[in-house]
Amino acid sequence: MSAHGTAETMPDEARVRAAWAAANVAPLWENRAAHAGPTPPERGFIWRWSQLEPLAAHATTLRDMAAIERRVLMLVSPHATEVGGAAGSTTNLTGNIQILKPGEKARPHRHSMNALRFVMKGEGAVTIVDGKECPMAEGDLITTPGWCWHEHEHRGKEPIVWLDVLDASLHRYLGTASFQPGPANNVPAQAPDAAFSAPGFLPQGAELPTGYSPLFCYPYADAVKAVSAAPVGPDGARRVRYSNPVTGGPCMSFLDCYMVEIEGKGGTVPFRTSASAVVSVVEGAGVTRVGDDDIAWGPRDTFSMPHGNWISHRSNGGKARLMIATDREVFRRLDLLTEEFGGTA
Numbered sequence: 001m002s003a004h005g006t007a008e009t010m011p012d013e014a015r016v017r018a019a020w021a022a023a024n025v026a027p028l029w030e031n032r033a034a035h036a037g038p039t040p041p042e043r044g045f046i047w048r049w050s051q052l053e054p055l056a057a058h059a060t061t062l063r064d065m066a067a068i069e070r071r072v073l074m075l076v077s078p079h080a081t082e083v084g085g086a087a088g089s090t091t092n093l094t095g096n097i098q099i100l101k102p103g104e105k106a107r108p109h110r111h112s113m114n115a116l117r118f119v120m121k122g123e124g125a126v127t128i129v130d131g132k133e134c135p136m137a138e139g140d141l142i143t144t145p146g147w148c149w150h151e152h153e154h155r156g157k158e159p160i161v162w163l164d165v166l167d168a169s170l171h172r173y174l175g176t177a178s179f180q181p182g183p184a185n186n187v188p189a190q191a192p193d194a195a196f197s198a199p200g201f202l203p204q205g206a207e208l209p210t211g212y213s214p215l216f217c218y219p220y221a222d223a224v225k226a227v228s229a230a231p232v233g234p235d236g237a238r239r240v241r242y243s244n245p246v247t248g249g250p251c252m253s254f255l256d257c258y259m260v261e262i263e264g265k266g267g268t269v270p271f272r273t274s275a276s277a278v279v280s281v282v283e284g285a286g287v288t289r290v291g292d293d294d295i296a297w298g299p300r301d302t303f304s305m306p307h308g309n310w311i312s313h314r315s316n317g318g319k320a321r322l323m324i325a326t327d328r329e330v331f332r333r334l335d336l337l338t339e340e341f342g343g344t345a
């Protein structure tokens with residue numbers, strides 16, 4: 001006889017609970033998650049370069065083969081929810097710091113996850129993406145779209161540190177995370193980036209990818225040139241998108257990136273979106289208000305702006321530039337993107 005008695009002697013409630021469990025059903029009216037209204041937005045978080053730099057330097061001394069294979073420190077927000085057993089920099093975005101020593105190589109592989117690299121410190125490395133060599137120096141953004149082969153090689157003289165941003169939690173959630181080791185094979189033919197470098201012209205004759213930008217490398221000098229010339233937007237900041245020149249869309253299926261330039265202490269008009277972001281500070285210093293938190297930042301800091309928060313930026317007076325990597329395209333394609341200006345941040 002069980003602790004609850006036989007079915008005949010159980011109280012009615014215990015009997016029906018046992019029957020539900022035996023049938024693998026559950027009462028929705030007792031499921032708080034199904035009834036809860038919108039949850040308060042997740043708070044933002046900052047990883048300061050002053051704290052990361054010594055950890056990055058120390059990581060170059062590790063001898064563990066697995067750590068050498070991929071010398072990566074994950075930026076795990078205390079406010080992010082775990083998805084598929086891991087938490088990221090926001091619930092939906094993974095931000096990692098990767099360090100490569102001179103002479104080191106990271107082996108070719110590919111995966112379903114889209115990823116980008118944004119160089120925080122150093123120069124002289126290359127990422128080879130589907131056969132295209134992308135030089136890496138401070139402020140450069142390199143994309144490695146899902147299923148594109150990639151490998152890294154550091155030909156410089158000092159260690160290089162970059163920020164990886166990936167849509168890993170989305171793939172874990174959907175059960176679509178997969179990985180294939182190299183060597184690279186069936187690499188599609190590429191048109192060189194130079195063939196895309198004059199505005200208004202696209203190369204003909206080569207097969208252009210449909211789901212991602214054929215440019216894998218967005219040099220910082222180009223971003224600065226474009227953003228400085230961009231008109232001031234409705235929030236008071238200049239902004240350019242790292243776009244696919246073939247479609248005008250995002251650089252990758254599920255990662256959509258921007259370079260933002262702000263100036264003056266006035267601050268941007270508060271903005272709220274259903275998309276989350278990971279931000280890398282390139283130049284300048286300032287404060288970003290994320291919900292009720294003021295996040296003070298300086299060069300090479302990384303911070304998160306989880307979705308649903310009112311957000312506004314202000315610089316400490318001078319010019320500041322931020323690279324903002326978002327999951328905006330995921331929301332847009334699911335008809336879940338909402339964006340509004342105004343607010344009370």
Ligand code: GTQ
Pocket residue numbers: 072096097098106111115150164166
């Ligand atoms: O450099 O290819 O941070 O595959 C995580 C997974 C970097 C990479 C990460 C990766 C890579």
Ligand code: FE2
Pocket residue numbers: 109110111115150
């Ligand atoms: Fe990778």
